[in-house]
Amino acid sequence: MFKVGIIGDGYTAADLLRLLTRHDYIEPVYISSTENIGKKIYELYPNLIGFSNLTCEKTNIDKVKEVCDAVFLALPHGLSVPMVRDLSKANIKCVDLGADFRLKDSSIYEKYYDMVHESPEMLTDAVYGLPELYREQIKKAQIVANPGCFPTGAIVPLAPLLQAGVIENEGIIIDSKSGVSGAGRTPKTASHFCEVNEGLKAYGVGTHRHSPEIAQELKFAAGNKTQLIFTPHLVPMNRGILTTAYSRIRSGINPSKIRQLIEDKYNNEYFIRILPEGVFPNTKWVYGTNFIDIGIYVDNETGQAIIVSAIDNLTKGASGQAIQNLNLMLGLKENEGLKLVGLHP
Amino acid sequence: MFKVGIIGDGYTAADLLRLLTRHDYIEPVYISSTENIGKKIYELYPNLIGFSNLTCEKTNIDKVKEVCDAVFLALPHGLSVPMVRDLSKANIKCVDLGADFRLKDSSIYEKYYDMVHESPEMLTDAVYGLPELYREQIKKAQIVANPGCFPTGAIVPLAPLLQAGVIENEGIIIDSKSGVSGAGRTPKTASHFCEVNEGLKAYGVGTHRHSPEIAQELKFAAGNKTQLIFTPHLVPMNRGILTTAYSRIRSGINPSKIRQLIEDKYNNEYFIRILPEGVFPNTKWVYGTNFIDIGIYVDNETGQAIIVSAIDNLTKGASGQAIQNLNLMLGLKENEGLKLVGLHP
Amino acid sequence: MFKVGIIGDGYTAADLLRLLTRHDYIEPVYISSTENIGKKIYELYPNLIGFSNLTCEKTNIDKVKEVCDAVFLALPHGLSVPMVRDLSKANIKCVDLGADFRLKDSSIYEKYYDMVHESPEMLTDAVYGLPELYREQIKKAQIVANPGCFPTGAIVPLAPLLQAGVIENEGIIIDSKSGVSGAGRTPKTASHFCEVNEGLKAYGVGTHRHSPEIAQELKFAAGNKTQLIFTPHLVPMNRGILTTAYSRIRSGINPSKIRQLIEDKYNNEYFIRILPEGVFPNTKWVYGTNFIDIGIYVDNETGQAIIVSAIDNLTKGASGQAIQNLNLMLGLKENEGLKLVGLHP
Amino acid sequence: MFKVGIIGDGYTAADLLRLLTRHDYIEPVYISSTENIGKKIYELYPNLIGFSNLTCEKTNIDKVKEVCDAVFLALPHGLSVPMVRDLSKANIKCVDLGADFRLKDSSIYEKYYDMVHESPEMLTDAVYGLPELYREQIKKAQIVANPGCFPTGAIVPLAPLLQAGVIENEGIIIDSKSGVSGAGRTPKTASHFCEVNEGLKAYGVGTHRHSPEIAQELKFAAGNKTQLIFTPHLVPMNRGILTTAYSRIRSGINPSKIRQLIEDKYNNEYFIRILPEGVFPNTKWVYGTNFIDIGIYVDNETGQAIIVSAIDNLTKGASGQAIQNLNLMLGLKENEGLKLVGLHP
Incomplete structure (x- = not known):
């Protein structure tokens, strides 16, 4: 069982937790938050009652390194860069659901996100996480930039x-x-x-x-x-x-x-x-x-x-694709945990 | 693997198919329709593309008896009675999602459904399918009347x-x-x-x-x-x-x-x-x-x-509860195939 | 033409403006805000483009007294009391769409609104603005407490x-x-x-x-x-x-x-x-x-x-009823400006 | 007061009635239906209770000619042609909200509507009812083809x-x-x-x-x-x-x-x-x-x-524009009855 952490407690974090309840090889063991520290995640998302007992913690990268094999970062742009730098050096697989590693050209990042990229040198290593186009690179990646929706x-x-x-x-x-x-x-x-x-x-x-x-x-x-x-x-x-x-x-x-x-x-x-x-x-x-x-x-x-x-x-626009990417990075079957039927009506 | 048939192609039938895609012991092998005979079920419900290849057939009880261990009937009231009579005699487990076997008093059925009940004698045998109240009876039942929503x-x-x-x-x-x-x-x-x-x-x-x-x-x-x-x-x-x-x-x-x-x-x-x-x-x-x-x-x-x-x-108001009932009738774990997280948002 | 002011820029204020565009005898001449001072009201509610050219001002009761015959107060509870006291003394008709004058018993107000009522003596004068029950009192009222929805x-x-x-x-x-x-x-x-x-x-x-x-x-x-x-x-x-x-x-x-x-x-x-x-x-x-x-x-x-x-x-739960009340207070026909057909579909 | 008839009882008919309740110069006096003959229009659209007492009648062009100065036709394509021919000869102003008079080239009509146009010669007379482009022609028109939405x-x-x-x-x-x-x-x-x-x-x-x-x-x-x-x-x-x-x-x-x-x-x-x-x-x-x-x-x-x-x-895509057109055809102010504020929220 691979242990995974989630940084962030927004809708993509909630969808990761929903999807991982049926994943046989990846287990969420950590979630961090800024505004809901100390709350059970099922208090924010009561659909998770009975499925996840995680408590939102203050982000602690050292703890993540200790308890996780991989991490999903679901943060506003700008915040992922230092964390991913640190985590990837510690050999933790990182899937960033934010925008920080998607653009290869840091000057375009600056223009559109009004912010200097802190570690433009990392942009080369990060793989754009669209498995249908970059499957082989993703399998070997330490950092995957999960595409925008x-x-x-x-x-x-x-x-x-x-x-x-x-x-x-x-x-x-x-x-x-x-x-x-x-x-x-x-x-x-x-x-x-x-x-x-x-x-x-x-x-x-x-x-x-x-x-x-x-x-x-x-x-x-x-x-x-x-x-x-x-x-x-x-x-x-x-x-x-x-x-x-x-x-x-x-x-x-x-x-x-x-x-x-x-x-x-x-x-x-x-x-x-x-x-x-x-x-x-x-x-x-x-x-x-x-x-x-x-x-x-x-x-x-x-x-x-x-x-x-x-x-x-x-899902395909965020959390599902993130799991699809992590499945590849961890050598699992690509659709593990993701064989989902659409809910209709 | 238990083989199950579905009589009817409405929303509860579609929800049965959605739920059964993740059931390890019950497999839908038959679906019947009146208006969509010959169509693939995924043409009616394209969310099922890749999950079910069943074709809507004209209802044929003899075929159901041949290929199914159990059957879900999802029909307007009045139509289930003769089918359930026939199927239950042939030892097929029946879960009726319609109204025909819910009321024990056929005179009340007549009053509210404007229709004489064809086989009031069957009402005694049918078990009201609320497992949280009638679990033991359901386990032994041949006919379960799935409750209204x-x-x-x-x-x-x-x-x-x-x-x-x-x-x-x-x-x-x-x-x-x-x-x-x-x-x-x-x-x-x-x-x-x-x-x-x-x-x-x-x-x-x-x-x-x-x-x-x-x-x-x-x-x-x-x-x-x-x-x-x-x-x-x-x-x-x-x-x-x-x-x-x-x-x-x-x-x-x-x-x-x-x-x-x-x-x-x-x-x-x-x-x-x-x-x-x-x-x-x-x-x-x-x-x-x-x-x-x-x-x-x-x-x-x-x-x-x-x-x-x-x-x-x-789901709990129709198809999920029907599967919960059939799980019990077939001696399976009650929540088999039903450990579902709510979709939020 | 009676001149009316609106204190507050929320949805009930917007609905007052919508309704008053077709009122032949009441004209909104003033609107105040806390968060949108200086903005045109149609910037907040672009449905009003071409219908209202009012600019959100900082609340200024002296100005209201100067330019208005009557005023609608659409504020969170607690804020209306001093304004209404001041305005009603100056003989301005007040329709308060908030909760401050609805409850006759100030101890109940305190219990439910967690706040001591500043002027409990005014509660006797204020008329509960349900015209179908209190029409005659409303006609003579200086202060009307518009009912909750x-x-x-x-x-x-x-x-x-x-x-x-x-x-x-x-x-x-x-x-x-x-x-x-x-x-x-x-x-x-x-x-x-x-x-x-x-x-x-x-x-x-x-x-x-x-x-x-x-x-x-x-x-x-x-x-x-x-x-x-x-x-x-x-x-x-x-x-x-x-x-x-x-x-x-x-x-x-x-x-x-x-x-x-x-x-x-x-x-x-x-x-x-x-x-x-x-x-x-x-x-x-x-x-x-x-x-x-x-x-x-x-x-x-x-x-x-x-x-x-x-x-x-x-409308009947807030702004429409407020106009119905003001119509009565001003001696106008009760349904003036309010002969509205429902929008369907 | 101009008398107007409405042929059809669908949503555009209902919206015509909603709009005409506040029109000072046009009065709906007739409405016809195929499926709701004999019903009060407010039974179909209870938002009209108190505003329209019209009864849905079987379409009777002779009666329309007798009681109406103008008519709105809100019908599935193909049905308007003979009625408009008849009505326009009788000097009744016709605004057709359907598709029958919009396309000038009857061969394109045939291709897209799978139907031979019964009176292609009328297509020249009909004016395409987009007042912002064809105002002067509309003023003189006997037949206006109200544009599609x-x-x-x-x-x-x-x-x-x-x-x-x-x-x-x-x-x-x-x-x-x-x-x-x-x-x-x-x-x-x-x-x-x-x-x-x-x-x-x-x-x-x-x-x-x-x-x-x-x-x-x-x-x-x-x-x-x-x-x-x-x-x-x-x-x-x-x-x-x-x-x-x-x-x-x-x-x-x-x-x-x-x-x-x-x-x-x-x-x-x-x-x-x-x-x-x-x-x-x-x-x-x-x-x-x-x-x-x-x-x-x-x-x-x-x-x-x-x-x-x-x-x-x-409204602008159907009934409002139809009234805008009829206003022009009748020599009224173009925005008569149409000075409507959007309903928000």
């Missing part, structure tokens, strides 16, 4: 098309719609019930922090710079991200290549379900799970590929 | 108090609030999105079919007639029933007995979580699970006990 | 029955269910979207501050002490309170009296709509309006009257 | 840019998100509460019927063919459409022209509210109103204009 939904379907060069690098439009849990558990006006319910809005138009993260990975896939627009929207539901991605098929490419390339790339992936022609995903179908469902449409008249993906933002 | 939430907390005679038999008020999935999957105005969302109403005031079912079981618990009011309400959410039950503590009874009796009765029950003083349940905490959470308040001024229970109407 | 839904249907002595004073159960806007606009965990959506809970069981307010008014109606249980619940919707009130019909009373008394009392009330037998209200039907819809059921077997009322908690 | 949200912001030639005619992406009331009141699985709530999906990808309607109007604006992708999504809320439109600014055009052109075009429009830089619309702010709120972002790096619009799909 929006990037997961956007990169997975677009990467194989850019790798194969069948869509243009420019003019990619990523229109994403997210449930509210992505905004975390800290109360604020923007996620106050009455401000969200029965409403719909775009936010972070042209400026969202997940934009450079998507750009980085699409560039790696394409082999050179891509140019994209990413617009997130807030939808009155708890969980789920639906991403509608528009891209232009390069001239001379047979439109049927689009579906074929995605299928070829992902056919053996447990967590990717490519839907048949004419069927498009619903975030309900992946509710509470680690799946990414993909629907594909090629518009012959305009030469556009429209690809729609659905994930659960807290 | 509202009755489950009302009977569990009130039964020990009536058994002990600490509350009055008269003047019991059961005010219940349910999510919309209890109304089933068939489209109708009353469960049309825009008619429900951002609204709240009482329905079936004084006439709901679950009223005599609750009355029957409270009478059995009390040992003589009780008199109650049951009012259901429809709440804009998918899953969950919250029941607020009001009853008068008998004079001379120490109010602290209320909590103590409920705790004594249920302390060893896996699926019952009694919350500490001052904490009241939220349906979110049992979302997707087989738990029943109970909060208790005694009003010393008025001598009223206020007991609040929360269940997931589709 | 839950009390409005509970008192209106029960008062005529207690006045007539047809129901028992004891054992009254008031089970209320509210949308989330009742909790105000200040972000907190309990009204965070993901903590509310897809969930349902009871809160303040046995301890809610609206309980003594209801008790006071039912006692006034009955002429002597009543004894009641009030349990509020939180429902995932923005607006609306549904109240299900249970009471025992006195022996010897013809059950048909229940409906008749309510109808006789309220038949000429513009804002009360008594639904026909068998029809029960839905909060959707009063969405955004000042109506209170009432459904009545008499259970002959148990001798209980079940009365269900629906209001919009922000 | 999605087209309204897409055409208004894009038309001035295409007219001015500042964006490219190709590669326009219109990603729209709608509440559920757009699907009408007829129960069906796709708008069943539990199938929609807590979910999000794209639908009609590449094939939606509003696509050719948008294409037609953008082409008229541009003066020649445009090429666009339109993708609608279904959002778990009752009312509202948010449209995010992406288009490429032509090379050589100063990006600041985008905002300027939209502002210049619409500055004097009562129903268009252009939000300041950095502010993007929320459907909540136009809830229940006839406004269209527009937010504008120009991405200098990619040369894309991102324009976000919000409408209430039933």
Whole structure:
């Protein structure tokens, strides 16, 4: 049994605990908090009554090193860097669910997160934790940067098309719609019930922090710079991200290549379900799970590929993918503890 | 591996399939339908893609007898009787999720369901499937009548108090609030999105079919007639029933007995979580699970006990409890396949 | 045109502004705030773009006296007392939407609001602002205590029955269910979207501050002490309170009296709509309006009257009723500016 | 007082009645139905209790001609044509809220609506009822084709840019998100509460019927063919459409022209509210109103204009706009009866 610690007590921490209750090889033994020190985790999340008896402690990295084989960090950006530096030196496997190790270029980090990166040299070692693209590197990694929720939904379907060069690098439009849990558990006006319910809005138009993260990975896939627009929207539901991605098929490419390339790339992936022609995903179908469902449409008249993906933002978009990554890092089966059916209705 | 059939393709059938994906000893091998014959069940419920490959068949009892050890019937009232008669004679264990075997008195069935019961003689054999009250009978039963969703939430907390005679038999008020999935999957105005969302109403005031079912079981618990009011309400959410039950503590009874009796009765029950003083349940905490959470308040001024229970109407209120029952009938561990953490948020 | 000021910038203030846009005789000329000083009110509530150009000012009672004929105070409890004292002396009509003038007995105020009342002598002068019960007093009042949202839904249907002595004073159960806007606009965990959506809970069981307010008014109606249980619940919707009130019909009373008394009392009330037998209200039907819809059921077997009322908690439960009160105080038509159709769907 | 009839009893009919309760010059005198003949309209929509006493009648065009000056037709496609032909000959003003008169090219109608248009010659006479673009023609029209809800949200912001030639005619992406009331009141699985709530999906990808309607109007604006992708999504809320439109600014055009052109075009429009830089619309702010709120972002790096619009799909997207049109046709003030504040929260 591998012992794991969780730094942070927000929604992604809670979802890690939910998922680990059914994991046969990883056991959460430690959780730390800043605001709920001394409380049982099931007092914050009573769904965990009977499942976890952990008490929120003040973060103590020395203790983590002592009792844990691995650690999930679920913190606001900026806070993970010194902890991960320390823990990884002590040979603790680190999966960082925050933003600190996702961007390879620290100057972009500075621009989007208004903060100088404390240890830019670590960015090379950290592996971007999208197993469907970086499986082998993840297996050997000491530090995994768990992808953002929006990037997961956007990169997975677009990467194989850019790798194969069948869509243009420019003019990619990523229109994403997210449930509210992505905004975390800290109360604020923007996620106050009455401000969200029965409403719909775009936010972070042209400026969202997940934009450079998507750009980085699409560039790696394409082999050179891509140019994209990413617009997130807030939808009155708890969980789920639906991403509608528009891209232009390069001239001379047979439109049927689009579906074929995605299928070829992902056919053996447990967590990717490519839907048949004419069927498009619903975030309900992946509710509470680690799946990414993909629907594909090629518009012959305009030469556009429209690809729609659905994930659960807290699971494949955060905690589920983090466990998927740790499974790989620990030499376990990748879907260990993650064979989850969506909750419908 | 026990082979089980499911008759019906509504939400409770879908929830059975969701739950059985993680059951180590029961395997669904058959599903029947009237409207979706020939369709894969995952086409109706795409959350099941990759988990169930069953095809909806026309109901064929002979085939069920051939391939199944047990069967779940999830049908509108009236339809189960002949099937259960036939199946139980063939020694197939039957769990009926409908209303046909719940009421022991066929005249009350006739009054509330506008239908003559075809086989009233079977009502004696059928066991009311509330394991926390009838565990031993269920173990030996051939036919189990799975309780209604509202009755489950009302009977569990009130039964020990009536058994002990600490509350009055008269003047019991059961005010219940349910999510919309209890109304089933068939489209109708009353469960049309825009008619429900951002609204709240009482329905079936004084006439709901679950009223005599609750009355029957409270009478059995009390040992003589009780008199109650049951009012259901429809709440804009998918899953969950919250029941607020009001009853008068008998004079001379120490109010602290209320909590103590409920705790004594249920302390060893896996699926019952009694919350500490001052904490009241939220349906979110049992979302997707087989738990029943109970909060208790005694009003010393008025001598009223206020007991609040929360269940997931589709799970503890239907499919989860059905599996709990079948586990018992088959000699399996009662919570086999049902150790589920609530999905929050 | 009467000039009115609004002290406070929360949801009830916003709803006052919405309603006053269509009022022909009352014009809002002043709004004050603590946290948004200097902001245009339409920046907080962009639905008001084009309708109100008011700027949130620091509260300045001298200015209010100068520019206003009347004032609405929409403040947390405790803050209104000194302002109302000052304003009413200056002959400004005051409608207080908070709790400071509702309870006639300052010792009960102290017990429930953890605060000594600064001016208990004013409690006699203040009129409880339920026009359907206190119309004539309101017309002459300088200070009106606008009722709480839950009390409005509970008192209106029960008062005529207690006045007539047809129901028992004891054992009254008031089970209320509210949308989330009742909790105000200040972000907190309990009204965070993901903590509310897809969930349902009871809160303040046995301890809610609206309980003594209801008790006071039912006692006034009955002429002597009543004894009641009030349990509020939180429902995932923005607006609306549904109240299900249970009471025992006195022996010897013809059950048909229940409906008749309510109808006789309220038949000429513009804002009360008594639904026909068998029809029960839905909060959707009063969405955004000042109506209170009432459904009545008499259970002959148990001798209980079940009365269900629906209001919009922000309108009839707060701002609409406040305008109704001010209309009376200013000698205007009672429904001036309030002839609103519910928004459905 | 102009007398108006309403053919149809769905949600747009209900919204017409809601809006007309506050119209000083138009009075609804007739409503027809197919399924609810003989019922009071307030039985279907109890929010109308006290506001409309109309009884649903069997459609009788002769009676309409007799008692009405104008008529709103709110019918499934195909049914309006013969009625409008008949009514317009009798000099009755017709506003058709359905699809029968929107497309000028009957072959496109046939392709998208699977039906031969019965009177293609009438398509020339009918005016497309977007007052902000066709005000003068509408004033003189006998037949107005009220635009679809999605087209309204897409055409208004894009038309001035295409007219001015500042964006490219190709590669326009219109990603729209709608509440559920757009699907009408007829129960069906796709708008069943539990199938929609807590979910999000794209639908009609590449094939939606509003696509050719948008294409037609953008082409008229541009003066020649445009090429666009339109993708609608279904959002778990009752009312509202948010449209995010992406288009490429032509090379050589100063990006600041985008905002300027939209502002210049619409500055004097009562129903268009252009939000300041950095502010993007929320459907909540136009809830229940006839406004269209527009937010504008120009991405200098990619040369894309991102324009976000919000409408209430039933009001500006249907019934409100229909009244706006009829106001013009009858020589009334355009915003008569439509000065509505959004309901928030």
